[in-house]
Amino acid sequence: MxxxxxxxxxxxxxxxxxxxxxxxxxxxxxxxxxxxxxxxxxxxxxxxxxxxxxxxxxxxxxxxxxxxxxxxxxxxxxxxxxxxxxxxxxxxxxxxxxxxxxxxxxxxxxxxxxxxxxxxxxxxxxxxxxxxxxxxxxxxxxxxxxxxxxxxxxxxxxxxxxxxxxxxxxxxxxxxxxxxxxxxxxxxxxxxxxPEPARGGAARAARPPLDRAARDRFALLIGIAAIVVVFRGAYEQVGNTIALWADSGVDREVAAGWTIPMTWFQALDSLIVFAFTPLLVARWARLAKRGVETPWLGKMAFGAAIVGASYLMLALVAAWCDAHGTRASWIWLVGWFVLMTTGELYILPVGLGLFGRMAPEGFRATSIATWFFAGFFGNLLAGALGTLWSQLSHAWFFTLIGAVAGMAATLLYMLGRRLGDVESHGTAGAAMALAR
CATH class of the missing domain: 1.20.1250.20 (MFS general substrate transporter like domains)
Structure with a gap:
């Protein structure tokens, strides 16, 4: 049976x-x-x-x-x-x-x-x-x-x-x-x-020692995670200041008598992930067949740059609205979500896969924990940046957040140029985990 x-x-x-x-x-x-x-x-x-x-x-x-x-x-x-x-x-x-x-x-x-x-x-x-x-x-x-x-x-x-x-x-x-x-x-x-795996002493005994090569790999991952902290300071505004802008700065009326609920825009990120992930995966597969393989850090830098550009687009929209005393059309917010989520797909899933691949055997959970720490400090940074929402005009605030994402893109690009193919510094099999 x-x-x-x-x-x-x-x-x-x-x-x-x-x-x-x-x-x-x-x-x-x-x-x-x-x-x-x-x-x-x-x-x-x-x-x-x-x-x-x-x-x-x-x-x-x-x-x-x-x-x-x-x-x-x-x-x-x-x-x-x-x-x-x-x-x-x-x-x-x-x-x-x-x-x-x-x-x-x-x-x-x-x-x-x-x-x-x-x-x-x-x-x-x-x-x-x-x-x-x-x-x-x-x-x-x-x-x-x-x-x-x-x-x-x-x-x-x-x-x-x-x-x-x-x-x-x-x-x-x-x-x-x-x-x-x-x-x-x-x-x-x-x-x-x-069934449940072994726990406690049995699990620790089966784990190999952490040698110098593994320590070097962890040092590299910590450096990448530090840059991702900067990126998340911009990215994590989605449920914070972007939600506030959807309420106060966006004209959500579609037809007479019906207005888009402000919380509905928070569903767009996942909807765009559904739509765009197969397209990006297919594109990367086609490029790989032709021998064109974009380095991991190159993809991540590109994704951070797209997110930065999305905020600069909002800055221009907000500046125009302030100058004309009006609110932005809800179509601009939808367009921002499309652009921002495209950038997200280039950096967050790719970065997670990199952390899984570079994890030394027996230390994969520790490697993924490093990724979680980037989310921890990144959200603290995002919260601190969010306090400026009431102190700056919307245009200047979005410009600042775009600059933060641009800084992350620059640092990732520079690190990629310095290291070349980051996987050459040691990988240990593919692994994946969940990232929010």
Whole structure:
């Protein structure tokens, strides 16, 4: 009799479908709450814009920080399944706590702590679904990433609409129920998931020592991560000052009597990822067949430059609107999302793949943790930059953010020119993981 976890759905182990749906609903929960957060603080809690941006940046930063330690706790003590269940239940509790104003800060901390256990423990189970050499494993993370973006796409449309139309607490409640659905799916499909790996001393004994070459590789990754921190200072304005501009600086009226809900624009990023990822992957494949292979850091520099250009475009639009005393058409905001997300696809997935490839054998989780740290410090920087939104004109603010992204592009380009093919400095097999 074939074990349950070896049976297939859609050409892949059934466990991949379970993980796909679990993560989709977790992303629905996470991004649903995020789409409402800055509006909830400024419109319902009457917080100042500068303070709200700092809180948003700090919360988003700790969402990247807690998985570093949550993964260690899961690997050494709890195990992946227990970590997913405890983390998911903790996140659901945090979302429901958002319904009470006095529990606002504890709710944010609760969600961030639960995420720390849930995020690394769920994605790291994918590898155990496939035997060594199974060619299907190469596309497994791509399929899983579709679930990530599907949840992120639906969240602003559902939670955002409920929050804007019926009250912010309804949107937060929908996010909480999304997290509960995620847990139910995970528990119902547990028999299709891989068995728990060794933990504690047995796992540490199997890990090879960290030699000088591996240390040099980590030093290089830390340098790249430091530049990505600068880039994220610009990129992470999406749910912060860009959301505020969608409310106050954009004419969202489409037809008489109907205006696009401001939270809906937060769904565009994932929608464009769906549409553009296959096109970019196909283009890179065609170039590779012709022997044209763009260096990793070259792609990342190009992506950061596109993001910088997208903000400079907004600066010109905002300057024109200020000069004429009007608001920007919603079409400009859609165009910005198209341009910005195109740049995102050149830097964030590529950078994640680079960190996976350059990870020394036995230290892949540590390498991915370095990537999470870049998200942590980058969100802190984004929150600090966001405090300038009320102090500068919109045109000058967007110019500043464009310059920050341009600085990251320049540093990545210079590092790429200095190192040449960064993979020549040592790689250790392809690996992938989840990046928000």
């Amino acid at each position: 074939i074990p349950a976890r070896d049976k297939n759905w859609f050409g892949h182990p059934r466990g991949l479908t379970i993980l796909f749906l679990t993560e989709m609903w977790e992303m629905f929960s996470f991004f649903g709450m995020r789409a409402l957060l800055v509006y909830y603080m400024t419109k319902h809690l009457d917080m100042g814009q500068e303070y709200s941006s700092l809180i948003y940046g700090a919360y988003a930063a700790f969402v990247y920080f807690t998985p570093v330690f949550g993964g260690m706790v899961a690997d050494r003590w709890l195990g992946k399944r227990n970590a997913v269940m405890i983390g998911g239940a903790t996140m659901a509790l945090g979302h429901f706590m958002m319904a009470s104003e006095p529990l606002f800060y504890p709710a944010l901390a609760t969600i961030a702590l639960g995420n720390g256990l849930f995020l690394p423990s769920l994605a790291s189970q994918i590898e155990g679904l496939y035997r060594d050499g199974d060619p299907r494993s190469k596309s497994a993370y791509n399929i899983y990433y579709v679930g990530v973006n599907l949840g992120a796409f639906l969240a602003p449309l559902v939670c955002g609409t409920l929050g804007e139309t019926y009250g912010w607490h309804w949107g937060f409640a929908a996010a909480g129920f999304g997290m509960l659905i995620s847990l139910v799916i995970y528990l119902a499909g547990a028999r299709y998931l891989p």
